[in-house]
Amino acid sequence: MKPSNVCPRFEKAIQIVSQRWTGLIVYLLLSRPQRFNEIQGSIGISGKVLSDRLKDLEQEGIVERTVIPSTPVVIEYSLTKKGAAMEPVINQIESWSREWI
Template identity: 40%
Template sequence: MSVRVRPTHCGLDAAIEVISGKWKVVILWALSDRHRRFGELRRLIGVSEKVLFQHLRELEADGIVHRETSPGLPLRVQYSLTDRGQALNQALKPLGAWGREHLPERAVPVPGDN
């Protein structure tokens, strides 16, 4: 199921392995409040299709993201967080709070980041 290529040594190592990659945490943030289609995610995050597709597949393999395909043409694909993904988002909230508290003065906050 997992895309991990090396064994993990502790819980923190396992968590970091799942969220490693520049865009994975941003994807989790974007999916935190509702289902989103691929194009909507791409526009919201500002990442290439290739990278977004790769990260979504890895998150899906780790049981963090659910991919739902609706029948018909055009093909409609929506992504959402699984219960495991929601739990991961909850675990990342203290890290986000730490980041906001220790942001350099010149950093610009992410819109909608509460």
């Protein structure tokens, strides 16, 4: 087997983006910060899977979790600068899907 000619950074980017639900979560957060239940209700994902995916995206520096002290405590998720930089890619996928899917 010959070694891969794929750039390791490209491979990592594809690995992140191709995780189930990641694209939809990023797409939703492009418009504005959202609470957990808003994200869950918009895409119909289980709470456990959404929690896991948000944690993964936080670890990658794509999503930021903000705790707003109130009663009850409010937690919002938003895109970091790194996450917001994905907007042109997400928009191109949306455009492609409208034409070809």
